[in-house]
Amino acid sequence: MESHSISKKIGIKKCLRKLDKNKNNNGERMNLNSLSEIANAMVEKGRGILAADESTPTCKKRFDSINVESNEANRNAYRDMLFTTPGMEKFISGVILFDETLRQSTLANNEKFPDYLTKLGVIPGIKVDKGAHPLPGCEGEKVTEGLDGLNSRLEEYYDLGARFAKWRAVITIGDSAPSGSCLAANAHGLARYAAMCQENGIVPIVEPEILMDGEHTIEESFIVTEEVLHTTFYELYSQNVLLEGMVLKPNMVLSGYACSEQASVDEVAEMTVTVLKRCVPSAVPGIAFLSGGQSDEDATAHLNKMNQILGDNSPWNLTYSYGRALQAPSLKAWEGKQENVKDAQDAFYKRAKLNSLATKGEYSPEME
Ligand code: 13P
Numbered sequence: 001m002e003s004h005s006i007s008k009k010i011g012i013k014k015c016l017r018k019l020d021k022n023k024n025n026n027g028e029r030m031n032l033n034s035l036s037e038i039a040n041a042m043v044e045k046g047r048g049i050l051a052a053d054e055s056t057p058t059c060k061k062r063f064d065s066i067n068v069e070s071n072e073a074n075r076n077a078y079r080d081m082l083f084t085t086p087g088m089e090k091f092i093s094g095v096i097l098f099d100e101t102l103r104q105s106t107l108a109n110n111e112k113f114p115d116y117l118t119k120l121g122v123i124p125g126i127k128v129d130k131g132a133h134p135l136p137g138c139e140g141e142k143v144t145e146g147l148d149g150l151n152s153r154l155e156e157y158y159d160l161g162a163r164f165a166k167w168r169a170v171i172t173i174g175d176s177a178p179s180g181s182c183l184a185a186n187a188h189g190l191a192r193y194a195a196m197c198q199e200n201g202i203v204p205i206v207e208p209e210i211l212m213d214g215e216h217t218i219e220e221s222f223i224v225t226e227e228v229l230h231t232t233f234y235e236l237y238s239q240n241v242l243l244e245g246m247v248l249k250p251n252m253v254l255s256g257y258a259c260s261e262q263a264s265v266d267e268v269a270e271m272t273v274t275v276l277k278r279c280v281p282s283a284v285p286g287i288a289f290l291s292g293g294q295s296d297e298d299a300t301a302h303l304n305k306m307n308q309i310l311g312d313n314s315p316w317n318l319t320y321s322y323g324r325a326l327q328a329p330s331l332k333a334w335e336g337k338q339e340n341v342k343d344a345q346d347a348f349y350k351r352a353k354l355n356s357l358a359t360k361g362e363y364s365p366e367m368e
Helices: 002-016 035-042 056-064 072-083 113-120 150-159 180-199 218-238 265-279 296-313 324-334 338-358
Strands: 048-051 092-097 123-127 132-134 142-144 164-171 203-210 286-289 317-322
Touching: 035 092, 035 123, 035 164, 035 203, 035 286, 048 324, 048 338, 056 072, 072 113, 072 324, 072 338, 092 113, 092 164, 113 123, 132 164, 142 164, 142 180, 150 180, 164 180, 180 203, 180 218, 203 218, 218 265, 265 296, 286 296, 296 317, 296 324, 296 338, 317 324, 317 338, 324 338
Parallel strands: 048 092, 048 317, 092 123, 123 164, 164 203, 286 317
Antiparallel strands: 132 142
């Protein structure tokens, strides 16, 4: 017991201490010398995170929908279009990159994406998990892999400019799912990853995602979300993860896609806020939601309503870390064509701006 509390104290000192690893040139707008400074900057009011870390197979799926070949050059061009959107840094605090993207460069100046983003005041992040794989003994359930070799990958990612990372665990709701073993295995993986990130001066985004697939009601989603978050925070505590130096990326509490009764915006916001208050310690600086397949408008409206409910007394900043809900209109407008870049950037800018307003509870559907 005693050694545990001593290591916790050491953890806090480490968070507040200047990171001596900070040898890369941070942009002038950023003064990110400790885990808590980075975490706070990621969830700063009015800004949120762009999840652009689609793995190569996921990127292929997205490109298939617009009939664009998923090759390295096209993936580079697409990410370039997003990241060079004029003014996007007003609404985007950080970008989650995929390994390939972290090593790619802007088309105009051949500047490495992490360096370009850092200069802009946008924090580069990196997806480090190796995807969700079948969990033996638990039919239909998955566990996220990627802990082997993670430490050395994090060292390299830090040197390449990444200051935060992402690891996504996937939980399904079904007849006998989620099982206790699935929750325990995924929470353990998330906590091991988070502790390793912090050892390397990198802020972990902890992402336990309950999928919207299925017929489950919003009440069932609430119950499972509560259990998943409790299990996750218990593991984070057990593994000495410093809560001040992490960001939680949860699902919202939603009805399953195939549920005959779809909850209203108010219900989603009320139930999500309630479950977060029950489970997330106020030491966590911010919560950045995933969009999980919601429509762009729903993802913005839900975030807006939650911020209206919590107002100025919220224990954490509530923001976005959306993939599809930030990119979908832009991807559609782009179609892989240079002449569409301006329209695609306008579409991305608009979604980012509306979500920024939602972090302050200032969005309304008429703005769409
Ligand atoms: P979506 O917002 O499309 O769910 O993606 C967020 C993400 O990073 C999933 O891991």
